[in-house]
Amino acid sequence: MFGVTADADKHRWSHEEFSALPYETAVADLHCVTKFSMLGAEWGGVGTRTILELAPPGPTATHVMVWAEYGFSANLRLSDFTAPDVLFATHRDGEPLTAEHGFPVRLVVPHLYAWKGPKWVRGVEYMSADRRGFWEERGYHNLGDPWREQRYSYQEEPGDGPEW
Ligand SMILES: Nc1nc2c(c(=O)[nH]1)N[C@H]1C(S)=C(S)[C@@H](COP(=O)(O)O)O[C@H]1N2
Ligand SMILES: [Mo]
Numbered sequence: 001m002f003g004v005t006a007d008a009d010k011h012r013w014s015h016e017e018f019s020a021l022p023y024e025t026a027v028a029d030l031h032c033v034t035k036f037s038m039l040g041a042e043w044g045g046v047g048t049r050t051i052l053e054l055a056p057p058g059p060t061a062t063h064v065m066v067w068a069e070y071g072f073s074a075n076l077r078l079s080d081f082t083a084p085d086v087l088f089a090t091h092r093d094g095e096p097l098t099a100e101h102g103f104p105v106r107l108v109v110p111h112l113y114a115w116k117g118p119k120w121v122r123g124v125e126y127m128s129a130d131r132r133g134f135w136e137e138r139g140y141h142n143l144g145d146p147w148r149e150q151r152y153s154y155q156e157e158p159g160d161g162p163e164w
Helices: 015-019 048-054
Strands: 024-030 038-047 063-068 073-077 087-092 106-108 121-127
Touching (some): 015 087, 024 087, 024 106, 048 087
């Protein structure tokens, strides 16, 4: 965790330390915008709320950027990042994630479209203002709520995302 943390320090976990943190599960569908969705998987890993307690954000933090391998990133409102059932998943249906699906850790955000859940997560940046991630810069909706069908940026309403 880096960016505007409460103590202005970076917080890191080795794989071993991360694996020792409290383990939670959540059943969640992955809604992809362009492919078939993965339904009903049980994800296991570390809750974002656990990480937030260990590395709290500073008072000005309103958003996060979740950074992954290969330059992928996704931005989230802090409230979406810390919502119940949002996990740094290490397991799916009781098995460690495969490389293809995000080993060693991916973010699972059950209430948002799947691009908001980076695979191969490397770090999370607390931000004092919103900034678009990889797909959000390339035409996907800044918020990505599947129940509101927020797929593309042209559907954004004023206030849904930062100015272009
Ligand atoms: N690092 C990274 N994470 C990513 C992506 C990506 O391209 N790179 N694609 C996203 C999209 S668009 C979807 S639909 C899901 C797909 O997850 P799956 O490969 O486990 O089915 O991963 C998301 N996370
Ligand atoms: Mo996707």
